[in-house]
Amino acid sequence: MMIGSGWGIYNDSVIVHGLYFPQAVRIGSWAAESLLWHFAAMWVLALNGLAYLIYGFATGRFRERLLPIRVADVIATVRETLLFKIAHDDLTVYNAVQKILYIVAILAGVLQVITGLAIWKPVQFSGLVELFGGFQGARLAHFLGMAVLVGFLAVHVTLALLVPQTIRAMLTGGPRLRAPGAGGSR
Template identity: 35%
Template sequence: MTSIDIDHEQHDDRHDQHDDAGPDEPSTPGDDRVARLVHPRAIRWFHWINVPLLTIMVWSGLRIYWAEDVYAFGIGSWEWFAFFPEVVYEQLGLDRRLARGMAFHFSFGWLFVINGVAYSIYLALTGEWRHIVPDRRVPREAAQVVAHDLHLRKDAPPQGKYNAAQRMAYTAVLVMAAILVISGFAIYKPTQLHPLPYLFGGYQGARLTHFAMTIGIVLFFVVHLLQVARAGWNNFRSMITGYSLEPASPADVAAPDVTTPTDEEATS
């Protein structure tokens, strides 16, 4: 991308921020905040492409899972809880259409794999992985983040692009996604790819692992949504536009940031 393209993109983002600003986030010449790039365009694409892909994968995967014996907790003949009660499938309209579930699952599964491989390559080539992969300080700081979120600690620990708890969670979900794909191939082609089922103790072990990783990713998604709602609109907008409005530093006051709207732009 040329410098002209970058300037043009920043100019468009400034106007988008001016139009979208709410009463708590005024976009006026007197606003003491500046727009900073948080999420590059590629990261945003990889992120949002996964939303429909994972939705379809979970929906179609439940159709496949529902065609076999479901997992349940219990002792002997007494069943405490089944994954999932039949009423769940009835309410979601997930009748036993195995062929349709397999068709969707395998078709969109390849797109999920391609998106994941492209994302991994991007992280490696750009160095973005450094913002995600935890270092030795992360476990201690993650505990401090959780304590702060639970109002057990007054001050939040310092953070970079992501806080320590986010880095651990994002790394965990990437590992779960990799295991999900490998176990999925073990179920998909247990004969042709016969070494893969052995990694999980056989076909049933691969199936159980695949199910457990799916549950883990769904739980991560739920917590992720709650955290996004808790963080507010500015955080959510940054994953759409790439930019976040942040308080101006002394350096920004001395030398205005290139993404700060000028008087002419703010009134246009």
């Protein structure tokens, strides 16, 4: 929703000369309508994102799943991926490249909210605008954050389609985990 409506807003005043998004991939038939969609969906994103971040930090899930990242593991995972030997016997354990990509995606999401606030209310959030070197800088950072998330989505969805049981896990909340040392499941 944020990407499609963002592309609708973008077309009104392009950042990359010659780059326009066709109507088929835009949400909203013209910029003002896209902006309305953008602001409506922004609340879903921000509230969901906040709940996700609080949950991730408070329960230790982020530390447990996304850390540590070792250089040797990154090299080994890249090599295995290039040889199409993607390990997926345990979906609850992320490989080193997955960890990096998830952290990048979370940070890009946070960047989108911060730069979004800056370009939405540049007077009230003038400090934020200054952080990005002015309105155009914040706008550019907002656009680049979108590009990072689109790149992430493309890789993420492609890899998920290659390992179909991950799609089921993503939609249903993941496989049941065995509690360490216990016979039952949690």
